[in-house]
Amino acid sequence: GGSHAYIIPSSTIIFSKQYLAFGRQKTKIALNNSGDEARLLDNNSIVLQQVSYTNAPSGKSYVATASGVWKWTDKPTPGKPNVLEIISTKMIQTRKVNSRIGIYSVATKNNLISKYATLAELRNDKSGVKVIVSGVVVVAPGVFGSQYFYITNSHDAGVQVYQYHKDFPLLMPGDTIVVHGILGTYRGDPRVKVATASDITVLGHISIGDSATTSIEDLSANMSDALLHVQGEITELKSTYMYVDDGTAEIKVPFKKGANINAKQLQIGAIVSVIGVFVSNSDGDVLLPRSQDDVSIVGATKDETTMKQMNSINTVPHVAETYLTVTAGGLTSLVVGLFARSKKDVFWNGVKKFRNTIRKLFK
Numbered sequence: 001g002g003s004h005a006y007i008i009p010s011s012t013i014i015f016s017k018q019y020l021a022f023g024r025q026k027t028k029i030a031l032n033n034s035g036d037e038a039r040l041l042d043n044n045s046i047v048l049q050q051v052s053y054t055n056a057p058s059g060k061s062y063v064a065t066a067s068g069v070w071k072w073t074d075k076p077t078p079g080k081p082n083v084l085e086i087i088s089t090k091m092i093q094t095r096k097v098n099s100r101i102g103i104y105s106v107a108t109k110n111n112l113i114s115k116y117a118t119l120a121e122l123r124n125d126k127s128g129v130k131v132i133v134s135g136v137v138v139v140a141p142g143v144f145g146s147q148y149f150y151i152t153n154s155h156d157a158g159v160q161v162y163q164y165h166k167d168f169p170l171l172m173p174g175d176t177i178v179v180h181g182i183l184g185t186y187r188g189d190p191r192v193k194v195a196t197a198s199d200i201t202v203l204g205h206i207s208i209g210d211s212a213t214t215s216i217e218d219l220s221a222n223m224s225d226a227l228l229h230v231q232g233e234i235t236e237l238k239s240t241y242m243y244v245d246d247g248t249a250e251i252k253v254p255f256k257k258g259a260n261i262n263a264k265q266l267q268i269g270a271i272v273s274v275i276g277v278f279v280s281n282s283d284g285d286v287l288l289p290r291s292q293d294d295v296s297i298v299g300a301t302k303d304e305t306t307m308k309q310m311n312s313i314n315t316v317p318h319v320a321e322t323y324l325t326v327t328a329g330g331l332t333s334l335v336v337g338l339f340a341r342s343k344k345d346v347f348w349n350g351v352k353k354f355r356n357t358i359r360k361l362f363k
Contacts, residue, residue, distance in 0.1 A: 003028065003030055004029075004062075005041070021079040035052070035054040035056075035152065037053075038051055038052075044087050047202075047204040048205075052214070059075070059076075060072045061076035063084060064082065071084060071341075075120060082327060122159060122190045125183060127185055127190075128184075129183050131181060133178070133179045133192055135151030135158070136151060136153070136208060137176075138150050138151065138277065139277055142258055143256065143258040143259060144259070144277075147166050148160050148162040150227075151209075152226050157223065158226040159191060159225050160189070160191035160225055161191065161192050162184070172205070173208060174206055175205050176202070176205065177202050178200070178203060179192055179200050181193050181195075186281065188281045189225065189280065210229070211228055216230055216244075216245075216246050216248055217246075219278060219285060221279055222281040227276070227278075228275070228276065229278055230244060232244040232250070232271065233246075233269060233270070233271055233272075234268050234271075235268055237268050238263065242263070242266065251286065252287070253274055253287050253295075254286055254288060255289070256288060270300070271298050271300070273297075273298045274294060275289060276288045276290065
């Protein structure tokens, strides 16, 4: 905020396994010792990565470790791989990490928070422990419920973030965030509970990639809260939910109010593609689409397919039947004119006999 942005020249190349440092003399950027923030933006001014700090010790370097935790080190290495040599006199606590996706261990006054490789490993820990999770927002607050949203750090792991007072910063799908909270559960499914909006830090924004199609049979509790993709036939359809069967198993797909799914655009027997958050808890397994865009018909219903096959066979009878229908319709109009003044019963009996006679002519 205090310095003008430095624009990296478009001709700049950083080769594989190489490093590039931008010094103060070139960038004209000055960082305050009392605390500051550095941000990396793309050409659309979208923050790709950011990190902040407080009370920088003299002569130290603030570096990201291999696991993504930012720490002060005694050995600055500009233009080279980071070397972590922890300051021996004092452990400095930081609440900011970079936008790498994962869960990190952080030293606190009372304990050391556990470190996980993926969000799925949260299920191996107990409720009540302090956690710091980092991930990508896949469902913003208010879509499924006003008190929670979902993040993921891979195609097969995610977690719900909950706040009782609905106190969240402005979040959008694709935002990369860091969450400080307490591990809890809801109906047997782990979730991270935060106290205030300040427990959530937005690091930047990325595009959410398409999920590979997952077999319903392969879904497991360890994949709960992840954004997944299934494809199959609609076997049951109601205004608030449907069941989809991909040949290996079936799963319930509820239509949450905030997702605004229009069930009238769907029909039993249609082959659909569904992207949504897979939730596995004591109530069972469900797949929750986030909007109408997450549900699309990719194949015709069985009835439509059968009709197409029947229409492609015996072209002549098909044409004759069409001719019969049109002719009968025209002649019926003529009959209406001729018998308009006839009694009702006599009129309709005449129409029926006339149609039967026409049908016999085309047999």
